Amino acid sequence: MHFPGIVPAVMAPFTATDEIDVEALRANVAHLLDHGVGGLVANGTMGEAGSLSDDERRLVLETIVDAVGGRVPVLAGVSSGATAISVRHARVAAEAGADGVMCLPPLNYDGTVAELVAWFAAVAAVGLPVMAYNNPEASGIDLAPAVIATIAAEDPGVVAVKECSSDARRIAAILEATDLEVLIGGDDWALEGYAAGASGWVSGVANIAPAECVALQEHVQAGRLEEAREVYARLLPLARLDMTPHLVQYFKGALDAVGLRGGPVRAPRLPLDPAGRERLHAAVEALRAPLPA
Numbered sequence: 596m597h598f599p600g601i602v603p604a605v606m607a608p609f610t611a612t613d614e615i616d617v618e619a620l621r622a623n624v625a626h627l628l629d630h631g632v633g634g635l636v637a638n639g640t641m642g643e644a645g646s647l648s649d650d651e652r653r654l655v656l657e658t659i660v661d662a663v664g665g666r667v668p669v670l671a672g673v674s675s676g677a678t679a680i681s682v683r684h685a686r687v688a689a690e691a692g693a694d695g696v697m698c699l700p701p702l703n704y705d706g707t708v709a710e711l712v713a714w715f716a717a718v719a720a721v722g723l724p725v726m727a728y729n730n731p732e733a734s735g736i737d738l739a740p741a742v743i744a745t746i747a748a749e750d751p752g753v754v755a756v757k758e759c760s761s762d763a764r765r766i767a768a769i770l771e772a773t774d775l776e777v778l779i780g781g782d783d784w785a786l787e788g789y790a791a792g793a794s795g796w797v798s799g800v801a802n803i804a805p806a807e808c809v810a811l812q813e814h815v816q817a818g819r820l821e822e823a824r825e826v827y828a829r830l831l832p833l834a835r836l837d838m839t840p841h842l843v844q845y846f847k848g849a850l851d852a853v854g855l856r857g858g859p860v861r862a863p864r865l866p867l868d869p870a871g872r873e874r875l876h877a878a879v880e881a882l883r884a885p886l887p888a
Contacts, residue, residue: 598755600633601808603801604641607655608858615654619856624662630805639672641799646861660692674699678717685721695724703735712749719752730759740768747773757797766791782834786827789815799837803849832878852879
């Protein structure tokens with residue numbers, strides 16, 4: 596399986612009564628497809644998966660799969676702190692029609708390499724291709740390139756890795772040690788990640804600016820680095836809000852600001868304070884700035 600191009604980590608919009616806003620979700624997905632994304636991730640960190648019930652996770656995933664209609668791959672986040680829970684999420688993903696799953700290592704358990712291999716093997720045994728997700732901030736565990744290489748050698752169902760350590764050097768190391776596809780996992784080093792050889796980008800900022808993210812990748816792949824840097828400069832103020840504790844608040848606010856459907860966040864998250872709103876406003880204004888003639 597291939598995960599090429601821009602793969603937004605889709606946000607889960609809520610209604611004023613704290614239910615999944617299915618209409619808003621479908622509208623946002625349609626916007627992303629219209630602007631050329633290469634895939635979608637449901638029920639990831641950006642989608643507030645940790646605050647969703649099992650029924651809500653299924654509803655979000657089924658809504659996205661139905662809205663996509665087979666046009667691009669859909670991955671389901673299945674991360675958790677227990678093997679049985681992640682396997683259950685993966686089975687639901689298969690039943691809902693997902694094309695693959697994305698999974699962190701077991702949350703906040705600094706296991707041995709053998710335990711990590713067994714973890715990903717259990718998830719892969721469900722039968723869907725697995726994208727291993729390295730995000731030390733989210734999981735408490737850093738999957739170093741050597742560990743990823745061992746997992747890839749032992750677990751053929753693991754076919755890709757979302758690298759979110761913020762170290763672009765990791766991409767070259769993983770590509771050298773494995774045959775995995777490597778996707779950028781952090782928004783504020785996407786240009787560097789593409790230059791290092793990443794095949795795609797699992798992105799938060801692409802929810803708000805999919806066309807610009809697609810253009811960035813196309814410019815890099817065509818060797819148009821000056822044009823790529825110009826697009827990147829517009830994206831960066833918003834992209835830098837990705838690796839912050841309030842990334843969901845920032846990006847839902849950005850969706851609302853550009854006329855899409857963000858809406859409220861779910862507790863324990865609180866709305867942005869005045870300083871956060873000011874930072875978000877500046878980032879959205881930078882995105883709107885025209886490119887040089």
